[in-house]
Amino acid sequence: MNDRMLKGVRGNMTTLKFDEDLCKTCPTGACLVKCQYIDVGKDEAKEEMLKIIKGEDSIVLDDCVTCYACEEYCKRGNHPFYLITQRREDKGILTAPRAITRQWINIGEPRGKYKLGEMKEKALSFGFMAQFLELVKGRLFEDVMPSYFFGQEYFCNVVYIHFANTSIIKERLPMVIDNIKKLGVKEVVFMHDECYAAFTSLAPAFGMEVPFKSVHYFEYLYNRLQELRDEIRPVGVKVAYQRPCSSRLCPDTHHYVEDIMKLIGVDLVDRTYQGENALCCGSIFRMMYGYELAHDVQRRNIDDMVAHGAEYCVFNCHGCQDALATEIAKRGIKPIHIVDLCRMAIGEEPETEGE
Amino acid sequence: MSDINRSLTEIVGEHYVSNQPEELYFYARDPGLMPPHKPDYVVVPKTVEEIQKIVRLANQNKIPIVPMGAGMALTGLVIPLRGGIVIDMKRMNKIIEVNEKARYVIVEGGTSHGLLKSYLDKNYPRLRHSIPDSPATATIAANVMIHGQGRLTQQYGFNSDMVAGLEVVLPSGDICKIGSCSLSPDWFSKGAPLPDLSGLFLGWFGATGIITKVALKLYPRKRMRDVEIFVTDRGNLVPDIIYELTHTEMVEDINIFTQPLPMIFKDNHHITIFMTGDTDEELEFKKKLIFGALDRFIKGKDGGFMSVGLAMKQTLLEMPQRSVSRFADVKKGGGFEYSGPILLVERYLGCTRKLVELASKYDLAYSAMARIIGRGHCMMFGFSFTFNRADPDMMDRVRKALQEVSDYALVVGGVFWKPTIEEQRMAIEKMDPNTWNLMKMIKKNLDPDGIMNPGNWEVA
Ligand SMILES: Cc1cc2nc3c(=O)[nH]c(=O)nc-3n(C[C@H](O)[C@H](O)[C@H](O)COP(=O)(O)OP(=O)(O)OC[C@H]3O[C@@H](n4cnc5c(N)ncnc54)[C@H](O)[C@@H]3O)c2cc1C
Numbered sequence: 001m002n003d004r005m006l007k008g009v010r011g012n013m014t015t016l017k018f019d020e021d022l023c024k025t026c027p028t029g030a031c032l033v034k035c036q037y038i039d040v041g042k043d044e045a046k047e048e049m050l051k052i053i054k055g056e057d058s059i060v061l062d063d064c065v066t067c068y069a070c071e072e073y074c075k076r077g078n079h080p081f082y083l084i085t086q087r088r089e090d091k092g093i094l095t096a097p098r099a100i101t102r103q104w105i106n107i108g109e110p111r112g113k114y115k116l117g118e119m120k121e122k123a124l125s126f127g128f129m130a131q132f133l134e135l136v137k138g139r140l141f142e143d144v145m146p147s148y149f150f151g152q153e154y155f156c157n158v159v160y161i162h163f164a165n166t167s168i169i170k171e172r173l174p175m176v177i178d179n180i181k182k183l184g185v186k187e188v189v190f191m192h193d194e195c196y197a198a199f200t201s202l203a204p205a206f207g208m209e210v211p212f213k214s215v216h217y218f219e220y221l222y223n224r225l226q227e228l229r230d231e232i233r234p235v236g237v238k239v240a241y242q243r244p245c246s247s248r249l250c251p252d253t254h255h256y257v258e259d260i261m262k263l264i265g266v267d268l269v270d271r272t273y274q275g276e277n278a279l280c281c282g283s284i285f286r287m288m289y290g291y292e293l294a295h296d297v298q299r300r301n302i303d304d305m306v307a308h309g310a311e312y313c314v315f316n317c318h319g320c321q322d323a324l325a326t327e328i329a330k331r332g333i334k335p336i337h338i339v340d341l342c343r344m345a346i347g348e349e350p351e352t353e354g355e
Numbered sequence: 356m357s358d359i360n361r362s363l364t365e366i367v368g369e370h371y372v373s374n375q376p377e378e379l380y381f382y383a384r385d386p387g388l389m390p391p392h393k394p395d396y397v398v399v400p401k402t403v404e405e406i407q408k409i410v411r412l413a414n415q416n417k418i419p420i421v422p423m424g425a426g427m428a429l430t431g432l433v434i435p436l437r438g439g440i441v442i443d444m445k446r447m448n449k450i451i452e453v454n455e456k457a458r459y460v461i462v463e464g465g466t467s468h469g470l471l472k473s474y475l476d477k478n479y480p481r482l483r484h485s486i487p488d489s490p491a492t493a494t495i496a497a498n499v500m501i502h503g504q505g506r507l508t509q510q511y512g513f514n515s516d517m518v519a520g521l522e523v524v525l526p527s528g529d530i531c532k533i534g535s536c537s538l539s540p541d542w543f544s545k546g547a548p549l550p551d552l553s554g555l556f557l558g559w560f561g562a563t564g565i566i567t568k569v570a571l572k573l574y575p576r577k578r579m580r581d582v583e584i585f586v587t588d589r590g591n592l593v594p595d596i597i598y599e600l601t602h603t604e605m606v607e608d609i610n611i612f613t614q615p616l617p618m619i620f621k622d623n624h625h626i627t628i629f630m631t632g633d634t635d636e637e638l639e640f641k642k643k644l645i646f647g648a649l650d651r652f653i654k655g656k657d658g659g660f661m662s663v664g665l666a667m668k669q670t671l672l673e674m675p676q677r678s679v680s681r682f683a684d685v686k687k688g689g690g691f692e693y694s695g696p697i698l699l700v701e702r703y704l705g706c707t708r709k710l711v712e713l714a715s716k717y718d719l720a721y722s723a724m725a726r727i728i729g730r731g732h733c734m735m736f737g738f739s740f741t742f743n744r745a746d747p748d749m750m751d752r753v754r755k756a757l758q759e760v761s762d763y764a765l766v767v768g769g770v771f772w773k774p775t776i777e778e779q780r781m782a783i784e785k786m787d788p789n790t791w792n793l794m795k796m797i798k799k800n801l802d803p804d805g806i807m808n809p810g811n812w813e814v815a
Contacts, residue, residue, distance in 0.1 A: 097652075097659035099586040099623045106618040283662050290653040290660070291646035322664050330635065 014170050014206040018083050022076045023049045031070035031080040034276065037293075038063050049080065052087050060084060061093050065293065066162045067280050068248040071201070079205050081161065081248075088164035096288040101163040107152075108159075108172070114151020121186045124217075126150035127195050131318060135339050136191065138348045140224050144189065153179045156198030158246065162284050166206075173198060174208060187213040189220045192317065197249030218256035218316075221342055225263050231346045234265020239341070240310035240333070241268060242301075242324060243278035244317035257316075260338070264345035269308040273301050283323035302328055312336050359416060363398050363440070366408045371399040371446070382423070382441045387692045388754055389431030389775060394421065394441040401446045403522070403530065403567045410565065411528035413440055419809045422561040424465065424494030428501055429692050430775045432560050436810035442565065444494060450474050451568065454541070458482060458573040459519045461542055464496040464566045468505075471495060472674065475573070483507075483576035485514050488679045496566040501773040502558055504735055506608045506629070506674060507574055509601070509727045515557045518545045522568035523556055526802040531564070542570035555797060560773075561808040563801045577631035579638050580607070582671045585626040585649055587658030590704040593624055594731075596658065597700050599648040600628060601730040605641040607631045611734075613707055614722040624707070625661075627671060682722055688743030692753060693724070694760040694778075695737040696769035700727065706736045709763050714740070717752040735772055776810055783812075 029045030032038060038060060040048065051058040061084065070080040088095065095101075108128070115130070117123070122144050126132035128151055136145060157172045177199070180188065190196035199214040225232065241257050254275070261268045273279040279301040286294035305313055305328065312334045315321040325335035340350030363372040373379075374396050384391035395418070400406050413420045419439030426433045435441055444465030451461040453475075460482075462471060468484075469491025475482050485505030487498055498505075499515040511517055520534035520542035533552050534545040545553040556564050585596065593611060600606055607629040614620050628645060632638030652658040663671070670678050683691030698706075707723050714721035724737040738760045742749045761778050764771060765785055771778040783791055798805075798812060805813065 094656045097587070097656045099588040099657075100659040100661060102588060102622050103586060103619060103661060106621045109618060111618065287659050287662055290650055291643055295643075319662075322662070325665075 014174075014208055016079065016082050016086055016166075017205055017207060018053070019078055020053050022078045023053060023080075026076065030073045030075065031078075032060065034073040035064075035067075035070060036277075036279070037065045037067060052083060055087065055090065057091075058087075061088050061091065064095075065280075065285060065289070066095055066164075066245075068161070068245045069276070069278075070248075072248040072251040072276060079201075082166070082202065082205055085161045085164050086166050089166055093164060095162065095164045100287050101165065104159060104163060105165070105168055108155055108157055108168075110152040110172075110175075112153075114149065114153040116183070117146035117148040119149070119183050119185065120144070120147040121184070122147060123183065123185045123188055124148040125154060125180075125188050125190045125192075125195055127190075127192045128152050128155040129192070129318060132191050135337060138343050139228065139346060140221065140339070140342060140348075143224075144220075147185075149180075149183060156192075156195040156202075158194045158198045158202055158249070161202075162245075162288070169202070170206065173203060173206075177203065177208060177210060181211050185212055187215060189215045189217050191217045192246070193244055193250055193253070194246035194317075196253070197246055201249045216250060216253040216256070218253050218260065218338075221339070222256050222260050222263065225260065225342060225345070228346050229263075232264055233345065233347060235341065235345050236265055236267075237311045238267045238269050238309055239312040239314045239336075240271055240305040240308065241274060241314045242281060242316070242320045243274065244320050245280055245284070247278075247316065257314075257338075260342065264342060266314075266341065266345075269305075269310050271304050271308040271310070273304045279304075281317075281320035281323040283319055286323075298324065298327060302331055302333075305333055306331050312341070314338050314341055359412070359418065360396065362412050363396055363409065366405050366412070367398050367400050371401070373397050382443070383434065385426045385429060385431060385433055386689070387429035387431060388690075388750060388757070389434055392434050392436050393438065394435040395438045396440045397443060398440060399443045399446050403447075403524065406442065406447075406524050406565055406567055407528045407530065409440065409442060410524055410526065413806050414526065414528060414804065417804050417806060419806050420561075420565075421808050422464075422497075422565045424497030425467065425490065425492040427489050427493045428497065428773050430773050430778075432501070432773060432808075432811065436776070439806070439809075444496065447567065452542075453479055453482070453573070455479060455482065457541065457543055458575075459542055459570050460484070460573055461520070461568055461570045462495055463568060464522075465494055466496070466569075467492050467494050468498065468675070469493075471571075475576075479573075481576055482573040484571055484573055485511065485517055486674050487514065488675045490680055491675055495571060496569050499557060499569060499571075500560060500566065504726050504728060509606060509608045509729065511572070511574070512729050512732075515553075517572040518553060518557065518569060519543055519572050520545050520568075520570035521553055521556060521566055523564040524567055525564045526804075526807050530567070534570070536570065545570075555801065559798075560811045562811045562813075563798060563807060565807075577633045577637070579633070579635070580629060580631050580672055581638055581642070582630070582663065582668055583628045583642070583645070584661050584663055584671075585628060585652075585658055586623045586661045587626070587652065588623055589657055590624050590707050592652065592657055593626065593703045594701045596626055596649060596652060597727055597731050597734075600626070600645065601727065603641075603644045603648045604730070605630060605644050609727040611703070611725040611727075612723060616720075629672075679724070682739065683741055688745045690742035690744045690750065690753070691739065692742075692757065693737040693739035694757050694764065695735045695772045696760075696764035697728065697733050697735055697772050698764065698767060698769035700731050700734050702767045702769070703734070703736070705767055706738070706763075709760070710738050713738070713756040713759055717756045719749070719752055719756060736769075779812060 029042040032045035048058045196216045199210045282294035282298040379393045383393040419437045421435045423433040447463040447465035449463045453460045485507035487505040503514045520536040536542045610627040613624045722739045740753045
């Protein structure tokens with residue numbers, strides 16, 4: 001690791017591209033009206049957003065629980081959550097306890113402990129999560145593996161929007177982009193929504209250029225399963241899908257869940273907390289706010305899965321899986337990562353089934 | 356063959372006595388930092404009668420005796436400072452009796468914590484004892500002898516507070532029973548309602564007698580355990596957090612750690628909270644109360660519950676927790692020593708600052724590990740350093756750092772736990788002279804010739 005790789009391209013100060021007029025003329029105030037954690041009507045929603053735009057105090061800055069959903073609710077291409085995050089930081093409003101924020105910032109610090117596979121023009125990105133090495137196996141990935149990279153040097157850092165800290169993202173993300181560029185890859189398949197969204201939503205929103213093509217792994221899986229179509233044996237189970245917060249930053253990829261399930265013969269139960277109405281896994285809530293909110297959200301979510309007869313809960317994010325796996329297993333639902341479910345469909349042994 | 360060697364061989368059999376250099380080499384040292392000193396003989400007896408005979412032989416010949424468990428106390432307490440006979444207790448490892456309803460176990464004086472744990476797990480799944488995080492070979496008798504602490508210490512005090520009776524071979528060679536067992540077949544109390552004579556032995560490091568049997572109180576073992584870690588960047592709040600946690604009376608054990616590496620632990624203080632329950636509901640109820648007790652710190656952004664992944668949970672829930680031993684090898688070369696004074700929880704911040712200051716002064720890898728004793732009544736604060744045994748300079752720096760820890764501990768009102776000889780000297784010097792006179796009187800009466808683990812609790 002050379003110095004340049006660690007220090008990257010500092011001084012690349014970035015500002016959020018946010019169109020005030022879109023909010024002023026918004027006919028719905030959907031970003032806040034639809035919010036599951038703040039209860040406001042259309043007029044109040046617009047009022048609060050305008051206050052935030054002007055840099056004034058707003059209940060939203062105090063009460064937003066960082067579920068990211070407003071990024072999806074806004075259909076006008078603005079970035080309400082990025083703005084809320086920015087304003088909170090400007091005003092020094094903490095979302096999480098200081099120690100939790102510090103811990104996460106420390107975890108993401110580049111330490112020269114990254115790992116590279118045999119790099120090709122197309123590569124898989126695991127963020128900094130080594131556990132993907134266990135997951136990304138078999139025929140689904142044979143045309144790209146072992147071209148992969150992971151480590152803090154390649155970690156998108158988007159998680160810090162939970163902690164109202166965009167400056168750390170602005171500082172680190174350009175270095176990460178630079179580091180990936182130096183790998184010489186042209187196309188990156190991101191195994192985590194947050195990383196994918198970093199390069200397709202957040203970086204553009206903050207005016208950072210991304211010199212490689214970003215592909216969401218759902219799209220990759222879907223295409224790959226199409227190629228292996230003849231080998232698919234319908235799995236024939238009823239599943240609930242746990243949508244992660246970061247999926248809200250790239251909502252255009254969400255349809256792949258249904259597409260993939262159809263392809264592999266899985267019945268995605270039609271439950272209350274899905275799609276736009278999905279509930280957070282609770283792990284961030286627990287760290288930031290303690291017991292009540294996290295417990296309430298988890299309980300409602302799991303009750304909903306049970307009520308709709310799900311046999312499996314399909315995860316996209318390891319964070320969600322860690323937060324919910326034990327509890328859902330106690331309620332008789334098997335936790336499984338979507339990659340493992342797809343592997344089951346082509347007759348391979350899943351790695352994490354029922355863990 | 357010398358007379359002593361011949362007599363020892365007659366007592367324990369030729370396989371269980373040695374004066375060979377390779378054995379004496381090992382029995383001259385412990386895994387800590389104290390300089391070695393060779394014994395003249397090592398014996399590994401099997402019965403109380405053999406111990407009695409060894410003690411009588413030593414008495415007649417005025418030969419020092421050093422009882423030894425697993426030698427894991429690390430502070431040189433099993434190093435035979437004046438030579439003589441090391442009595443390795445390992446073969447006396449029988450579990451003699453478990454009284455399930457009265458919740459106690461009687462074990463021999465060399466039984467290890469690991470053995471008792473696996474025995475209970477297998478035969479009495481509803482019972483448990485307060486297991487320390489030392490390697491599983493550590494012995495129960497030695498652990499209570501040094502007033503160790505374990506997983507149940509927050510609830511029931513020092514592990515020695517959980518003793519329910521002793522059988523001791525006195526320096527004269529006589530057997531003495533301590534507690535209810537002195538007049539009853541039942542071992543339910545080490546003292547009350549009689550005068551509590553266990554204090555004549557516990558804390559004396561074998562300088563007043565050899566424990567050949569210990570009765571230990573057992574406690575309900577719940578079906579489930581869980582762990583949470585509360586993190587704060589404000590060391591000064593730790594005593595308040597502990598106060599709130601202990602007030603709930605819902606916690607199994609509370610450990611605190613702070614260390615610079617790995618990065619996930621940098622900059623923060625981690626309060627590890629263990630809890631138990633027989634049902635999900637019980638566990639959840641406790642968790643709710645525990646979270647609730649710390650709500651004001653969360654709302655004030657002064658701390659929060661970190662996310663503890665499955666792998667970390669498994670590591671923390673292990674008993675003993677092997678990660679503690681792994682720290683010993685951070686610098687490779689397997690060197691690890693800590694000074695763990697017992698002091699008030701309110702001294703926490705001062706201790707961490709001192710540790711960081713010393714680690715930086717002596718350029719050492721460090722970790723602070725504290726365990727709450729009782730409902731916040733005091734804590735063991737471990738100033739831990741790891742070192743490479745092949746690096747004498749590093750070892751010397753650790754020695755110097757620990758010396759400074761000893762000075763500091765006394766200044767802030769601490770009492771040394773399993774003190775080195777030097778710390779014993781410092782403690783004696785600071786102690787109320789009348790207390791010291793009383794200790795001397797006890798020692799003189801029990802061990803007039805000073806043959807029992809000499810050097811300990813005596814003024815040179
Ligand atoms: C990694 C690590 C973690 C640790 N964690 C803990 C912990 O969580 N809690 C804790 O309490 N300790 C801990 N320790 C310290 C120590 O290992 C334990 O206290 C252990 O129980 C000591 O037992 P031992 O058999 O090794 O004692 P030894 O070192 O063999 O003996 C200790 C003292 O007892 C005397 N003695 C031994 N047997 C007898 C006997 N039968 N009769 C009379 N005197 C006797 C010895 O002469 C000596 O003075 C830890 C140590 C390490 C290395």
